[in-house]
Amino acid sequence: MSATGFENKPGHIWVNGKLIPWSENYDHILAHAMHYGISVFEGDRAYNGKIFKLEEHTSRLFNSAKILGMKIPYSEAEINQACIDTLEKQGFQNAYVRPFVWSGIGTELSITGANNPVNTLIAMWEWPSYYSPDELMQGIKLGYAKYRRPAPKTAPFEAKAAGLYVICTISKHEAEKRGFSDALMLDYQGNVAEATSANIFFVQNGELHTPIADSFLNGITRRTIIDLAKQSGIKVVERRIKPEQLGDFSECFLTGTAAEVTPVSQIEEHRYKPANVTLKLMNAYYELVGKT
Ligand code: PMP
Numbered sequence: 001m002s003a004t005g006f007e008n009k010p011g012h013i014w015v016n017g018k019l020i021p022w023s024e025n026y027d028h029i030l031a032h033a034m035h036y037g038i039s040v041f042e043g044d045r046a047y048n049g050k051i052f053k054l055e056e057h058t059s060r061l062f063n064s065a066k067i068l069g070m071k072i073p074y075s076e077a078e079i080n081q082a083c084i085d086t087l088e089k090q091g092f093q094n095a096y097v098r099p100f101v102w103s104g105i106g107t108e109l110s111i112t113g114a115n116n117p118v119n120t121l122i123a124m125w126e127w128p129s130y131y132s133p134d135e136l137m138q139g140i141k142l143g144y145a146k147y148r149r150p151a152p153k154t155a156p157f158e159a160k161a162a163g164l165y166v167i168c169t170i171s172k173h174e175a176e177k178r179g180f181s182d183a184l185m186l187d188y189q190g191n192v193a194e195a196t197s198a199n200i201f202f203v204q205n206g207e208l209h210t211p212i213a214d215s216f217l218n219g220i221t222r223r224t225i226i227d228l229a230k231q232s233g234i235k236v237v238e239r240r241i242k243p244e245q246l247g248d249f250s251e252c253f254l255t256g257t258a259a260e261v262t263p264v265s266q267i268e269e270h271r272y273k274p275a276n277v278t279l280k281l282m283n284a285y286y287e288l289v290g291k292t
Contacts, residue, residue, distance in 0.1 A: 014086045014122040017074075026121070032113035033102035037163030040064035043257045044097035046087055046124070047290040051097055052257075054080055056220050058099070064159040065101045070118045072101055079120070086122050096127035096258060127258070139265025139274050140254075142195060144243075145171030145183035149193045149216045157215055168196035182254070184267055187215045192241040198256035200264075201225065202249035203277045207235040209249070221255040221285075228284045234277060246270045253278045261285050 012019040015026050033039040041064075044057040051057075058076050065072050072079070083097055099122045106116040129136060147167040149157065155164060171183035175196075184200070187193040192211050194200050199222040202209045208229050213222065229236050252264040252272040261282040263274035285291075 009125065011090050012086070014082050016119055016121075017082075019086065019089055022123075027102070027119060028105045030109050031102065031105045031119075032109065032116045033104070033162075035109060036103070036111055036113060037161070037166075038068055038070065038113055039100065039102035039162045040068055040070070040160055041101070041162060042097070042099040042160060044083070044099070045257050045260075045289070046092060046095045046097060048292065049087070049093045050290065051083055051087065052289045053220050053224075054083060057097075057257075058083070060160060060220070061099050061101065064161060065118070067156045067159040068161055069114070070101060070103060072118060072120055074120060079122070082122055086124055090124055092124060092126060094126065094128070095124045097122065097124045129260070136262060139252075139263040139272065140181035141179070141266040142182050142184040142264055143175045143178050143180035143268055145185040145196070146174055147171055147185070148190070149185050149187045151188040152215050154188070157217065160217065165197075172196040185216075186243065187211070189240075190242070192243060192246070195254050195256075195259075198254035198259040198262065201253050201255065202241070202246075203251035203275075204249050206277065207237055208277065208281075209237045209239060209241065211241055212238045219256055221257055221260070224288065225255050225261070225281055225285065228281055228288065232280060232284065234280075251275050251278045253282075260289075260291075 007023060009022045011022050013022055040061065042057045042061045044051050044054060058079050062072055062076055079099065087095060101118060101120050103113040104117040104119045106113055147170065171185060175183035182195045184195060185193045192200065193216045199219045200210065226236050246267055247270050249272065251274060254262045254264060263278050265272055
């Protein structure tokens with residue numbers, strides 16, 4: 001049994017339409033998702049009592065479930081309301097929000113789970129910053145991942161499916177063992193793709209350069225930052241970036257709902273310094289989401 005305490009937090013989790021105590025077990029360990037990976041999730045953030053881009057996150061959740069062949073037995077509006085109700089019940093102003101949809105326990109356990117129930121939960125907890133404030137100001141360090149993002153015909157890259165995180169978690173663990181904060185993943189063709197749970201941006205001569213999101217998640221934060229950059233008159237270039245071009249850039253940062261805008265100071269032997277463009281976009285993002 002785990003002894004981290006995360007399973008015994010106070011408060012409630014919304015499960016299949018009901019708010020149940022956080023520590024109450026819901027499904028059985030022999031649920032289909034535990035064994036065959038049929039589950040999808042979201043990561044939203046609430047700032048000052050409001051969940052940023054809630055509708056967009058919920059629609060991505062429904063699309064992810066559809067891609068994995070699961071029909072969520074609620075409407076998007078019902079899930080949006082459930083997120084709002086759970087936030088209120090938890091009494092949080094600022095929180096990380098984790099909707100999760102999984103293939104449940106069936107009459108037997110085998111690779112097919114087509115007739116198993118589809119369960120939905122919404123949990124939320126206070127998670128101030130993905131990286132420690134110290135790490136954030138100095139910029140985090142990335143090392144190359146052992147695995148590449150699979151080709152679009154090899155895995156459903158548009159789904160935020162738990163199974164796709166296997167290579168991310170392995171890569172992050174290995175990067176941490178080497179003294180890095182996170183791993184930089186390449187795509188199946190060897191281009192720079194993203195970090196293990198965040199998209200990546202670079203600055204070259206005042207322009208913003210970022211990989212084309214056609215084999216990895218086109219993050220909601222990524223799209224927000226592109227819009228903010230354009231509004232601030234910063235040119236945005238979406239293109240293929242080779243590892244050997246990593247020395248061409250002066251600044252680098254990651255974006256994601258959890259990571260927000262996280263400056264990067266190093267990728268393997270390359271060094272970057274958070275400066276004007278990163279700070280400008282970080283502040284614009286905080287202002288937009290209402291982070292105080
Ligand atoms: N890529 C991956 C693999 C992720 O897990 C995330 C976090 N959801 C992102 C990118 C960033 O997505 P978003 O900005 O929508 O949170």
